[in-house]
Amino acid sequence: MELTLQFVKNMFGQTxxxxxKRLQKVIDNPCQKTWEDAYTIILNPxxxxxxxxxxxxxxxxxxxxxxPLDAPWSYIPSSEIIRTAIQKTVLTVELN
Numbered sequence: 364m365e366l367t368l369q370f371v372k373n374m375f376g377q378t379x380x381x382x383x384k385r386l387q388k389v390i391d392n393p394c395q396k397t398w399e400d401a402y403t404i405i406l407n408p409x410x411x412x413x414x415x416x417x418x419x420x421x422x423x424x425x426x427x428x429x430x431p432l433d434a435p436w437s438y439i440p441s442s443e444i445i446r447t448a449i450q451k452t453v454l455t456v457e458l459n
Contacts (some may be wrong), residue, residue, distance in 0.1 A: 370453045373405040374412065386415070386449065390442050398439050406452040418448035 368383045378386075382404055389397040401417040419426045419440045427437055440448070 368449070371404075371406050371449065373407075378404075389415075390445050390449075393439050393442055393445060395435050395439065398436055407450060413452050415445070415448065418452040419444060422448050422451065 364384065368378075368386055371378045371383065371386065373382070385397075385401045386404060389401040391397075404415045406414050406415060406418055407413050413421075416426070420428060423440055423444050425438050426440060430436060
């Protein structure tokens with residue numbers, strides 16, 4: 364998974380180590396705190412920018428498309444789903 368995180372880019376280019384650490388934390392321990400800290404991270408710089416949340420929505424029908432501001436997440440994706448979402452997004456961008 365480390366290799367995939369090295370290819371995650373945002374509108375400023377290669378993601379900084381702190382962004383990669385946030386992604387790794389949610390992969391290692393998907394919980395309210397780590398998901399809340401990572402779900403808005405942009406995974407690609409080209410075309411329509413895709414956040415981690417949007418990438419998970421694309422592959423997991425259990426992922427809510429809305430969340431009340433002051434409420435906890437009703438669902439947290441698993442490590443496997445998060446890894447797959449990141450890989451699909453990064454590979455799609457790299458192949459285009």
